[in-house]
Amino acid sequence: MMRTTRQKDNHTLKKTPAPSTTSIWQHRDILDLDDFTPGEIELVFHTTDAMREVLSRPIKKVPTLRGKTIAIVFYEASTRTRVSFELAAKNLSADVVNLSATASSVTKGESLIDTLSTLQALGADIVVMRHQSSGAPYIVTKHLAASIINAGDGWHAHPTQALLDLYTISKHKKGLNGLKIVIIGDIMHSRVARSNIWGLSKMGAGVTLCCPPTLLPPGLTEPNGFFPQVNIEPHIDHALEGADVIMALRLQMERQQSGLLPTIREYIQLYQLNQVRLARAKPDAIVLHPGPVNEGVEITPEVAHGPQSLINEQVTNGVAVRMALMYLLAGGKEQ
Amino acid sequence: MRKPLLIQGGHIIDPGQGIDKNGNLLITDGKIKGMGEIPAEPDYEAINAEGLVVCPGFIDLHCHLRQPGFEEKETIATGTRAAARGGFTTICCMPNTNPPLDSQAAVDYIKSTAAADGVISVLPVGCISKGRKGEELAEMGELAAAGVIGYSDDGNPVLNSQLMRRALEYSRTFNLPVIDHCDDTSLSKNGQMNEGILSTMLGLGGIPAAAEEIMVARNLALAQLTGGWLHIAHVSTAGSVELIRLGKEKGIRVTAEVTPHHLTLTEREVIGYNTNTKVNPPLRTQQDIQALVQGLKEKVIDAIATDHAPHAEIDKICEFEIAENGISGFETAFGSLMQLVHEGQLTLNTLIARLTSEPAGIIKQDRLGTLSNCAIADITIFDPAREWLVDTSAFASKGKNTPLAGKMLKGKIMATIHHGKIVYMDDTFKIKEKPGGAKYRKRREG
Numbered sequence: 001m002m003r004t005t006r007q008k009d010n011h012t013l014k015k016t017p018a019p020s021t022t023s024i025w026q027h028r029d030i031l032d033l034d035d036f037t038p039g040e041i042e043l044v045f046h047t048t049d050a051m052r053e054v055l056s057r058p059i060k061k062v063p064t065l066r067g068k069t070i071a072i073v074f075y076e077a078s079t080r081t082r083v084s085f086e087l088a089a090k091n092l093s094a095d096v097v098n099l100s101a102t103a104s105s106v107t108k109g110e111s112l113i114d115t116l117s118t119l120q121a122l123g124a125d126i127v128v129m130r131h132q133s134s135g136a137p138y139i140v141t142k143h144l145a146a147s148i149i150n151a152g153d154g155w156h157a158h159p160t161q162a163l164l165d166l167y168t169i170s171k172h173k174k175g176l177n178g179l180k181i182v183i184i185g186d187i188m189h190s191r192v193a194r195s196n197i198w199g200l201s202k203m204g205a206g207v208t209l210c211c212p213p214t215l216l217p218p219g220l221t222e223p224n225g226f227f228p229q230v231n232i233e234p235h236i237d238h239a240l241e242g243a244d245v246i247m248a249l250r251l252q253m254e255r256q257q258s259g260l261l262p263t264i265r266e267y268i269q270l271y272q273l274n275q276v277r278l279a280r281a282k283p284d285a286i287v288l289h290p291g292p293v294n295e296g297v298e299i300t301p302e303v304a305h306g307p308q309s310l311i312n313e314q315v316t317n318g319v320a321v322r323m324a325l326m327y328l329l330a331g332g333k334e335q
Numbered sequence: 336m337r338k339p340l341l342i343q344g345g346h347i348i349d350p351g352q353g354i355d356k357n358g359n360l361l362i363t364d365g366k367i368k369g370m371g372e373i374p375a376e377p378d379y380e381a382i383n384a385e386g387l388v389v390c391p392g393f394i395d396l397h398c399h400l401r402q403p404g405f406e407e408k409e410t411i412a413t414g415t416r417a418a419a420r421g422g423f424t425t426i427c428c429m430p431n432t433n434p435p436l437d438s439q440a441a442v443d444y445i446k447s448t449a450a451a452d453g454v455i456s457v458l459p460v461g462c463i464s465k466g467r468k469g470e471e472l473a474e475m476g477e478l479a480a481a482g483v484i485g486y487s488d489d490g491n492p493v494l495n496s497q498l499m500r501r502a503l504e505y506s507r508t509f510n511l512p513v514i515d516h517c518d519d520t521s522l523s524k525n526g527q528m529n530e531g532i533l534s535t536m537l538g539l540g541g542i543p544a545a546a547e548e549i550m551v552a553r554n555l556a557l558a559q560l561t562g563g564w565l566h567i568a569h570v571s572t573a574g575s576v577e578l579i580r581l582g583k584e585k586g587i588r589v590t591a592e593v594t595p596h597h598l599t600l601t602e603r604e605v606i607g608y609n610t611n612t613k614v615n616p617p618l619r620t621q622q623d624i625q626a627l628v629q630g631l632k633e634k635v636i637d638a639i640a641t642d643h644a645p646h647a648e649i650d651k652i653c654e655f656e657i658a659e660n661g662i663s664g665f666e667t668a669f670g671s672l673m674q675l676v677h678e679g680q681l682t683l684n685t686l687i688a689r690l691t692s693e694p695a696g697i698i699k700q701d702r703l704g705t706l707s708n709c710a711i712a713d714i715t716i717f718d719p720a721r722e723w724l725v726d727t728s729a730f731a732s733k734g735k736n737t738p739l740a741g742k743m744l745k746g747k748i749m750a751t752i753h754h755g756k757i758v759y760m761d762d763t764f765k766i767k768e769k770p771g772g773a774k775y776r777k778r779r780e781g
Contacts (some may be wrong), residue, residue: 110653113653133655133657134538134539135608135654138607139652154538155538194536194538216490217534218530220535225532
């Protein structure tokens with residue numbers, strides 16, 4: 001099995017994870033951040049630093065995963081995330097197989113497990129998958145020996161996005177502990193929010209959720225619940241008071257049709273992140289958005305492209321974080 | 336002619352008659368023919384039931400046998416054998432077959448197939464509406480004449496309040512219950528599990544308790560309006576128990592059932608996305624379980640019914656969202672319910688009553704669910720302390736879909752007797768041909 005035959009390439013990563021930290025890596029798959037320890041998240045950050053260094057070179061390629069096959073399977077439309085994974089795999093010299101749900105036999109009623117078993121039989125060492133159903137990668141992993149990276153499942157989790165968000169924040173804020181992070185928008189349907197809530201909570205940040213109650217999933221602030229550091233503030237002006245980091249989420253236009261919002265217009269009036277509102281946050285507050293941005297809906301163009309916005313840096317860090325995760329999953333051995 | 340059968344030395348529990356004592360039980364010609372100090376005669380067959388409990392055969396008000404239409408999931412042959420392994424001697428099958436049981440012909444098919452292929456009694460439930468479409472009433476009179484024990488569009492809730500009113504009114508003539516799967520689908524739509532922090536964390540659509548309770552409340556109001564007999568299927572929430580309690584206090588004609596899984600498993604089972612935990616209504620919380628057990632004790636909930644819902648493997652090896660709802664329940668029902676007895680939450684007497692005399696009352700069968708003289712010899716013998724591993728490959732049911740697979744249960748059915756005939760016997764349990772000879776054969780310990 002691929003996990004036990006770690007390839008011993010000579011490669012040229014300059015910064016390497018300390019040997020003592022590689023032993024704390026216990027993950028066969030990356031499904032969500034709920035089973036990550038703070039130490040593992042730090043290890044991902046450390047490895048990402050090394051990958052960022054690779055990305056800063058004129059030739060952004062190392063032979064680390066030469067001979068490995070990474071299959072990227074997307075059951076749901078996406079451009080950015082797919083490209084980010086593909087670049088990450090190619091920068092590590094892995095062979096990449098792309099499969100999109102519409103282009104393959106999945107449209108012929110082939111089951112999820114059949115499709116992925118086939119990919120494994122064809123030699124995939126790591127399967128990157130996105131699926132519209134929450135939990136889909138959890139079902140697959142019971143039937144597959146290959147490592148799974150969850151690239152987003154339903155409303156449930158998007159761990160690589162959360163790790164890149166955490167990494168981006170920690171680079172700018174010198175850590176995460178004690179920060180006030182405000183997440184604004186459609187929490188209910190957001191896998192990005194869920195994985196970030198796990199990750200930020202584990203790293204000691206306080207999370208304030210700001211959204212209309214119809215877009216808030218139940219139970220997050222239950223007494224004695226999972227997240228003592230999460231609180232809810234439906235009024236955006238109060239929520240932003242003293243914030244270190246503001247994360248705006250994409251609002252799907254169909255939320256109005258499904259009766260969760262009276263109008264998009266009213267959503268903009270009550271929840272749009274604009275310059276005036278941003279001024280309530282700390283002067284050095286940073287703005288994140290997982291993309292793609294609905295400019296003029298959840299965030300104004302001025303803020304999205306303004307000096308406090310790190311949206312482009314998130315995209316760059318996304319490639320580095322995904323390289324780091326593939327590297328760690330493939331064994332993380334340095335020569 | 337079959338030899339008389341003597342069940343010797345068992346702990347006889349017959350809640351309907353208030354019997355709880357050790358003794359022998361004699362069966363002749365498919366009937367109970369005596370209880371107490373009955374000596375063994377040379378021409379009797381005998382079963383040594385020392386250390387075991389002997390009680391009336393269990394009656395299940397709610398199961399799915401899938402035939403006709405979905406024979407890949409279950410048939411009457413496999414379903415009745417699974418039920419026998421679970422200690423059931425009478426089961427009431429729901430009409431969500433294809434075609435649905437909305438005509439005499441369809442009901443006759445079930446009865447004749449059960450007589451030919453089945454090993455226990457099968458009593459069909461007829462549809463409320465033609466084709467279970469929730470539009471026009473099915474021919475309830477003809478269905479009653481064909482022998483249905485009640486009416487249900489189970490699987491589909493009756494959303495139209497006017498139709499529900501008419502069903503409760505019209506069925507009064509036949510004195511049969513209208514059984515509703517209480518679910519306001521505008522609230523439960525896209526729901527996959529109980530709504531709460533776990534549905535949030537798992538990213539699955541939530542089904543709030545209110546989706547059930549709204550329909551329970553509506554149905555109680557309609558039963559009060561019409562004087563019809565309402566039976567609430569698979570109650571799952573504390574709020575529903577409270578509503579039914581109030582309804583009974585007000586004298587509304589309502590009965591109710593609860594499943595073994597809603598009495599013993601919580602929503603936490605869903606963690607990890609095991610599709611065998613997906614069931615409708617969904618597994619709820621510990622607070623709901625407490626209220627359901629309390630309701631069962633106080634007879635707010637009259638009966639325990641399995642809602643045995645077998646599915647083929649392909650229906651469950653898939654994404655959680657598209658997996659079918661349902662748990663294959665016959666063969667684990669008793670073992671899982673015994674947990675409540677071992678924990679001291681229910682007495683053995685109450686548990687047996689809710690599986691025997693109470694459901695017998697709902698289907699108006701005074702010769703079932705009892706061990707009284709001349710009653711039909713439907714008998715279940717179980718070992719309350721025996722531990723066993725749930726191995727779905729040994730199931731008689733085609734449905735291997737249970738979250739209890741691989742778990743240990745304490746309390747095992749040792750033999751099931753239907754109309755005086757042994758239809759299931761544990762491998763370690765033997766019949767004695769010559770009871771007058773050697774002393775009771777020792778059971779092999781498993």
